[in-house]
Amino acid sequence: MHVRSIFISDVHLGTRACQADRLLDFLRDYESEKLFLIGDIIDFWSMNRGIHWTPAQNTVVQKVLRRARHGQQVMLIPGNHDEAMREYDGVSFGDILVRREHIHVAADGKRYLLLHGDEFDQVTRYHRWMAVIGDIGYNLLVRLNASLSRLRRLLRRPGYWSLAGYAKSRVKRAVSFVFDFEDSVIRAVRERGLDGVICGHIHSAALRRIGNLVYVNCGDWVDSCTAIVEHHDGRLELVRAWQTATAETAVPAPAALVAVSPAPTLGELPETAIACNEGVIQG
Numbered sequence: 001m002h003v004r005s006i007f008i009s010d011v012h013l014g015t016r017a018c019q020a021d022r023l024l025d026f027l028r029d030y031e032s033e034k035l036f037l038i039g040d041i042i043d044f045w046s047m048n049r050g051i052h053w054t055p056a057q058n059t060v061v062q063k064v065l066r067r068a069r070h071g072q073q074v075m076l077i078p079g080n081h082d083e084a085m086r087e088y089d090g091v092s093f094g095d096i097l098v099r100r101e102h103i104h105v106a107a108d109g110k111r112y113l114l115l116h117g118d119e120f121d122q123v124t125r126y127h128r129w130m131a132v133i134g135d136i137g138y139n140l141l142v143r144l145n146a147s148l149s150r151l152r153r154l155l156r157r158p159g160y161w162s163l164a165g166y167a168k169s170r171v172k173r174a175v176s177f178v179f180d181f182e183d184s185v186i187r188a189v190r191e192r193g194l195d196g197v198i199c200g201h202i203h204s205a206a207l208r209r210i211g212n213l214v215y216v217n218c219g220d221w222v223d224s225c226t227a228i229v230e231h232h233d234g235r236l237e238l239v240r241a242w243q244t245a246t247a248e249t250a251v252p253a254p255a256a257l258v259a260v261s262p263a264p265t266l267g268e269l270p271e272t273a274i275a276c277n278e279g280v281i282q283g
């Protein structure tokens with residue numbers, strides 16, 4: 001498929017978690033005029049602790065360089081895991097332009113702020129709890145807690161300490177973290193008079209209207225394997241690579257794709273968050 005632009009973030013090359021094969025499949029399926037790499041592409045942070053570099057990750061780099069060489073506009077907006085690159089704002093490396101942030105004008109004239117997003121993150125560490133502890137995890141914790149209480153009685157420790165309660169407070173902070181993040185990003189975009197934002201960082205793909213603005217998050221390539229594409233008419237679409245890989249052979253393609261127009265309205269929460277609210281967070 002040929003699209004106008006591709007937006008990807010949080011690839012985390014150099015780590016074991018990086019799903020380079022999935023990304024290669026996606027890049028094979030989607031050709032574009034412009035390619036925007038929106039941060040945490042190479043994970044220098046974790047590479048300090050040890051490098052996990054596979055042939056597939058090498059191929060990702062080669063494919064990106066090749067696109068730039070063949071006249072595609074390729075831009076790298078560094079994230080917090082590749083923040084060393086931020087010193088090179090405005091510098092081109094092998095036809096890849098590095099920018100701190102960028103205003104992308106879509107084919108329909110809409111103006112989107114492109115930035116990684118860690119600038120708006122107050123509590124980076126907590127959001128992973130959201131993925132780790134769903135309601136299944138919560139039930140598990142409750143059971144684990146029963147054994148823990150027995151142990152505490154055995155050790156004659158006074159009082160009652162709830163592991164699940166502790167985790168619950170953490171999840172609560174995680175969920176509010178995601179919405180705080182979106183709120184502050186959207187506020188910044190509104191102040192600048194733009195139509196929307198395309199960011200990454202929180203590993204939570206999204207494409208929805210918030211008021212009169214569009215909030216777009218590219219997701220990641222360590223877990224969800226998602227990207228945003230802009231069609232030639234300016235329409236944005238969230239592509240989930242897990243589904244596009246099979247779309248050609250078996251499943252009808254449109255089911256895998258979510259377009260911007262029927263996106264949920266302001267106030268509606270993503271399903272995961274609703275599940276969290278019902279299952280876990282009850283005060």
Ligand SMILES: [Mn+2]
Pocket residue numbers: 039040079080081116118200201202
């Ligand atoms: Mn990040």
